[in-house]
Amino acid sequence: xxxxxxxSAQLNRNGxxxxxxxxxxxxxxxxxxxGRQLRVKLGLDPTAPDIHLGHTVVLTxxxxxxxxxxRVVLIVGDYTARVGDPSGRSETRPVLSDEEIIANxxxxxxxxxxxxxxxxxxxxLRFNSEWLEMPTAELLALLRTTTVxxxxxxxxxxxxxxxGTPISxxxxxxxxxxxxxxxxxxxxxxxGGTDQTFNILLGRDIQRHYGLPEQAVLTMPIxxxxxxxxxxxxxxxxxxxxxxxxxxxFGRTMRLPDEAxxxxxxxxxxxxxxxxxGPRDAKVALAKAIVERFHGSGAAxxxxxxxxxxxxxHETPEQLESFAFxxxxxxxxxxxxxxxxxxxxxxxxxxxxxxxxxxxxGAVLDAKQLDVDPGLLSDAxxxxxxxxxxxxxxxx
RNA sequence: GGCGGGAUGUCCGAGUGGUUAAAGGAGACGGGCUGUAAACCCGUUGGCUCUGCCUACGCAGGUUCGAAUCCUGCUCCCGCCA
Numbered sequence: 001x002x003x004x005x006x007x008s009a010q011l012n013r014n015g016x017x018x019x020x021x022x023x024x025x026x027x028x029x030x031x032x033x034x035g036r037q038l039r040v041k042l043g044l045d046p047t048a049p050d051i052h053l054g055h056t057v058v059l060t061x062x063x064x065x066x067x068x069x070x071r072v073v074l075i076v077g078d079y080t081a082r083v084g085d086p087s088g089r090s091e092t093r094p095v096l097s098d099e100e101i102i103a104n105x106x107x108x109x110x111x112x113x114x115x116x117x118x119x120x121x122x123x124x125l126r127f128n129s130e131w132l133e134m135p136t137a138e139l140l141a142l143l144r145t146t147t148v149x150x151x152x153x154x155x156x157x158x159x160x161x162x163x164g165t166p167i168s169x170x171x172x173x174x175x176x177x178x179x180x181x182x183x184x185x186x187x188x189x190x191x192g193g194t195d196q197t198f199n200i201l202l203g204r205d206i207q208r209h210y211g212l213p214e215q216a217v218l219t220m221p222i223x224x225x226x227x228x229x230x231x232x233x234x235x236x237x238x239x240x241x242x243x244x245x246x247x248x249x250f251g252r253t254m255r256l257p258d259e260a261x262x263x264x265x266x267x268x269x270x271x272x273x274x275x276x277x278g279p280r281d282a283k284v285a286l287a288k289a290i291v292e293r294f295h296g297s298g299a300a301x302x303x304x305x306x307x308x309x310x311x312x313x314h315e316t317p318e319q320l321e322s323f324a325f326x327x328x329x330x331x332x333x334x335x336x337x338x339x340x341x342x343x344x345x346x347x348x349x350x351x352x353x354x355x356x357x358x359x360x361x362g363a364v365l366d367a368k369q370l371d372v373d374p375g376l377l378s379d380a381x382x383x384x385x386x387x388x389x390x391x392x393x394x395x396x
Numbered sequence: 397g398g399c400g401g402g403a404u405g406u407c408c409g410a411g412u413g414g415u416u417a418a419a420g421g422a423g424a425c426g427g428g429c430u431g432u433a434a435a436c437c438c439g440u441u442g443g444c445u446c447u448g449c450c451u452a453c454g455c456a457g458g459u460u461c462g463a464a465u466c467c468u469g470c471u472c473c474c475g476c477c478a
């Protein structure tokens with residue numbers, strides 16, 4: 001059997017930080033000695049049901065714990081979501097209804113199930129309303145554990161406090177509630193992104209106040225989005241959803257700047273290709289590995305072939321959606337037809353034509369001619385830019 | 397409770413009476429180039445029946461030949477003092 005030390009090293013290999021250093025090994029050794037599983041916690045925000053590669057970094061790490069025989073405890077933050085987080089001043093987050101929270105949690109669970117082992121012996125799903133719906137006296141006991149000074153140590157709070165940006169009392173309470181989750185489920189280990197470091201560490205303090213052993217903390221680096229700079233997030237549109245099609249996953253991965261590849265290989269736990277391989281080929285390997293993980297190896301090969309055909313050889317895809325148009329007046333007004341076919345505005349369609357961005361059966365359309373003969377478009381492949389295609393068919 | 401600041405296009409952010417569909421940036425899109433949907437360069441970026449017309453600078457009114465810009469009221473947000 002592997003030693004606790006080597007398991008810990010393995011788990012740490014692509015992590016950001018283990019806090020305190022060595023704590024993970026201690027927990028692993030303890031579990032072994034007592035012959036029990038570790039309870040490994042991950043908190044979920046039930047507002048975002050679409051999970052993307054960024055979320056999988058942490059999930060993949062959880063899976064590694066499961067594969068070592070430990071038990072993952074996912075906590076759906078239904079109570080905290082119900083309170084509604086007024087973070088920042090711009091947009092107030094909508095307060096979710098119970099139904100939405102449950103739907104989101106189910107959806108998340110289904111998606112996370114692609115990565116986690118849902119064997120009930122190694123997997124547990126809990127809602128934090130179960131324990132956070134507490135009498136005021138208990139809430140006060142929780143509040144007694146932490147001081148304002150402690151909370152203001154957190155960088156973003158500190159900056160906002162200094163800069164005069166509002167900090168809602170609720171926001172200050174969040175870390176406490178998250179920490180209490182660890183108390184409630186008796187977490188041995190908590191995993192999270194580096195942006196969660198403060199909150200997870202506060203969980204240790206809170207556990208101590210409740211007379212419990214403090215959890216080990218393992219933070220994972222943040223996966224950059226396909227822009228290679230910012231954190232992957234749906235709001236920024238730089239995500240790869242795990243429910244995306246194979247072609248889209250492949251293509252979006254190929255859009256990743258070269259410099260960001262290393263980050264992706266490490267965090268997604270994909271073996272990096274040998275030295276000396278060109279960046280393009282490395283990126284192809286990355287894209288294939290990602291597609292393979294979610295769609296299987298056949299789909300990965302197909303996605304590569306499709307990508308090469310469309311973007312390297314500039315061939316027209318074989319499978320095209322068709323669009324039926326009609327020409328009652330004997331002529332077709334291009335901006336209108338393109339707008340209907342591709343879901344863009346007529347002005348935008350007009351600009352595309354004028355910029356030489358529209359092709360019919362491979363030939364660039366004349367920039368000046370906005371009304372065309374129906375015969376030109378009938379049963380023709382109309383292409384906008386490099387990646388939008390439709391087969392036009394004349395309606396009788 | 398008192399005082400002050402703010403609300404602009406997808407986002408950030410200039411703009412204090414006219415040449416402003418509104419600087420600049422980001423993002424997005426198109427073109428070129430290429431090893432990719434990388435990078436880099438150029439262009440476009442409210443809508444439309446498009447040499448013009450319509451709609452737009454928190455909301456509702458008003459002043460003016462003319463307002464994002466001035467006035468009044470309202471809504472929301474923020475800071476400071478208490």
